[in-house]
Amino acid sequence: MTLHHLLSHTSGLPNHFAIDGWFNEDFHRKTSELEFTSLIAKLSPLFEPGGDYLYSNLGYFLLGKVIEKSTKESYLRSIQKYIYEPLNMMESGVALGFQSYADKVRGYQWKVGGGYQEQISKNMSLFGAGASIYTSVNDLHRFDLALYGDDFLSDKSKKRLFSPQHPYSWRIESIPITQGLEVNVHTYDGKFDGYSTMMTRFIDDKHSIIILSNTGISYFLKQQLTLDIAGVLYGQNVPNRKNDPTLSLIKGVVSGNFNHTFNGLKAEKNNFDFNEQSLSSLAFELLWANIASDSLKLFAFIKSEFPKSPRAKLNLQRACEHRLAKNVENRVSICS
Structure with missing residues (x-):
């Protein structure tokens, strides 16, 4: 496995989601960077280096460690020295650990019932060169x-x-x-x-x-x-996107009126031009925001509207098997 493989996402390494315990908050609080590197070393590559393409933040985390080894300086200092300072990028930095950046913009996702909720802090040191830069x-x-x-x-x-x-x-x-x-x-x-x-x-x-x-x-x-x-x-x-169904549904999510908007679109569906990819993107966003019930309903609707699409059928199956959809009350009836 070479630097080229890591840089081009052809290393065979999976993404960080494959690390056992990744979604556990204690994992981020208790795992050091050295321990994290050891966990990566124990992973089995999904293919021979150079044999395929798979986006992996783990590869970029390792590249950050290579930078630290070769420069004998921290990743933060190297980024400042070779990029930020020469280009006068004075509003950029590298997030470290659980450090609070009170003057920076916080990340939000939709919440059940409407509105947004602030995301739980992660140990950014475990992302390193993969996702810790802000600008x-x-x-x-x-x-x-x-x-x-x-x-x-x-x-x-x-x-x-x-x-x-x-x-x-x-x-x-x-x-x-x-x-x-x-x-x-x-x-x-x-x-x-x-x-x-x-x-x-x-x-x-x-x-x-x-x-x-x-x-x-x-x-x-x-x-x-x-x-x-x-x-x-x-x-x-x-x-003119005034009557775009996906944007209307997003407004429904934020206002807490998703079901009303969704049922209205279904009742008047002959008046709208539905885009499978656009609706599917929204359905996945709902799932990742842990609004799984609405996500499954939307995936089922997409499958019914695009019956000849293998992707629509596969997406519904993937959503039904997702860890965040396991406790949806009517999951069995929707997924059957």
Whole structure:
């Protein structure tokens, strides 16, 4: 297993959810970084290094330890020395342990009955280089601009970082703006306990769209918002999403009227254009927010609306088997 495998998510390591006890609060309070490294070492790779792709924060945690070994400095100090200070990223840092950052934005998720609830603190030292960095839109813009020059990263390093065949976490692709216009982008997104982010670099025109959310919005909605803004950048009209079913359901979740909104959409379903991917993203967000009953109902509705979709059937099955859905009162009837 090489650094390249860790950087490109081809190491075979599973994600941190595979660590026994990960969802137990005591695990985060009692496990040291050294003990965590030992637990990773005991995991069985899911495939031979280089044999497949699987996103793994554990690989990036280990990369952070490699940085500390090679620089003989903490990960925080290395990030400050080689990235933050040269690029004047003064609103960025690295979260450590359970340390409280009272001046920073907290992460929230939906709660049963409406509104939001603040997420329980995690031991950020167990995420390390995988998810412990915090920053701002302004600092990410500085980082973005630095990637266009050669003072921060050499041309050789950038070609390796943004290799279309084996990129280091970035998505290298073209996205459609109109039927006749596609633009080249580098995209990176992330999600963690109420925080959700997406950065899209329109590399031919040096546009950037940076989304930072503290309410855990889905990848689909981040992508949809990015495309809507991109359309404006390239002279297109803003889509009218006033009657978007997914956005209506989200308003229902936040206001505590999900069931009323959901039943209304079902009753008038012939008047709406349902998007399977959009609804599925919402259903998963409901599940991860531990609003499992509404999640299963929505997954079952998606399956009924898209009867020829293998993905709709699989998603319902996955949701029914999820640990957060085990105690749903009508789970058996929904999942059968």
